[in-house]
Amino acid sequence: MVETHSLQDLRQQAAVAAKVFLQRDYSNGTVCQFQSKFPSELETRIDKQQFEETMQTLNNLYAEAEKLGSQSYIEGCLACLTAYTVFMCMETHYEKVLKKIAKYIQEQNDKIYAPRGLLLTDPIERGLRVIEVTIFEDRSLTR
């Protein structure tokens, strides 16, 4: 019993060769931006330009979510006037953009990263602190 249980996990876990964590970039304040510096561990796996394009798009999406524009002001004022009950029935602008981001990451994973044995984890699952890139061992591709 023990053997199969741990073997199953080993099969899942052993495929993971390493994890790279891309930390947040606070140079512009507390807005959600991630460092787009290309990590050395990914040099053998993916094109630098491709990776930086993904990061740039993600950063742009997060900037869009946190933008202080007329839409966010209207939403804020409406919420205040309704004693914040409007949030119970309406999805906030931020949540809509987060859904867009989740879709984008999944798309990127399917098209670009999975074929190269990489997996991007949506930062929202890590509390918007890091983008976790899981590097799978090459032998998992032969399975």
Next chain:
Amino acid sequence: MKNCEYQQIDPRALSVLPQSAHNNTEKTVQRSRRKWEVFPGKNRFFCDGRIILPSQSGVLPLTLGLIVVTCGLFFAFDCPFLVKHLTVFIPVIGGALFVFVVFSLLRTSFTDPGILPRATPDEAADIEKQIDTSGSSTYRPPPRTKEILINQQVVKLKYCFTCKMFRPPRTSHCSLCDNCVERFDHHCPWVGNCVGKRNYRFFYSFIISLSFLTSFIFGCVITHITLRSQEGKSLVQSIQESPASVVELVICFFSIWSILGLSGFHTYLIASNLTTNEDIKGSWSSKRCAEESGNPYSYNSIITNCCATLCGPMPPSLIDRRGFLSLDEAIPAVSASEIELPPFTVKSDAHMCTQSTKDVLERMVHSYDVHGLCPPATPKTTPLDLEVSGPAAASSEPSLSAGCLPQDARQPVAPPCPPFSRSYKRRDSLHSINPAFRLASPSPSLSRTTFILGDAPDNGFIPLP
């Protein structure tokens, strides 16, 4: 048999018989658990994770009780007279204000203030790898800080030992809730929750509407008593006819000063894009910074600052209370780290091979810590907090009780007022001694003390009169 042994290592089954532990795992497979059920912080959850509260809800029932009682007395005893003599809009306005106040209060109390989830074991290990230069160590190293540039200004990020990560800027660890909270303002016992990024606007609307409500009730009650005494009766007679008004007057009179003061203080904070925490510590005051450096988060325009804080986009909750645990997370930390070890040792990477057994064990201990499984880990913050903030608090307590507010515990009242902040400036001088501690810290207790003192103002709002 072996299965039973395996289950015995399961930390969640430590207090349970192996038989039932086995059943527990089966149940986990059958019924996926939600993330709130394994949340490591000191919080309570209701409605299957929809509502979040700290484990100690402070005096929230008292606050609610005071508001409801005062308004109830107002509607029952003053409104009939005022409707007859003035206008019917008085109870309408009072009612609207009351509803707004209660909604804002409940929203502030039951909203996640911006809790940051703790670092996963992999993340924590990655950060440790970046910090540790010497490899294994037998004692806890001195508090770790990282300097970053925000808008061309140097800001120090502190490492949180409980959450195993470098705290983002403006984030602070609340020891009452045992969570790191983004844009931490303060832990308000009256509201029974931390005030942080996600519920600051609710808190602000609560105190503003409460100011209006108390002023409104105060004004109406004065008008009521005045009108009564104008009908040929003396003031004492009018008061005797409506004793409830006196109760309301007393409550409102004492509340108004503190609530109005607090509203004014928070309006100032919003206009300059500061948090109470930063203001108390004097992080961006010109006296503390040698060169000309202001608040790097300010937009340098009062209107933009106000709009950004109050009408900015509503950030989502980062802790995903109602999400389901994946099977990986449901498996206890021990097995996860055990299974991760073989790949690490098998790798031919020289760096990995040089890891000593102690490091590996330390990593396992860290993953215990992260999941809050090791009992000594979690209470670490609180007992030391109490020990250390004791002497510091003793010096500030007299000034708190003397200068801050009247001793009447029935007031829905607020922490910061000038004498209060002065007492914290005194505590700041205690802080300035600490760098000496940081530089030479041979013993773990000393360095831990430094860490706690550095966070003391976070829990300084708790011992309120």
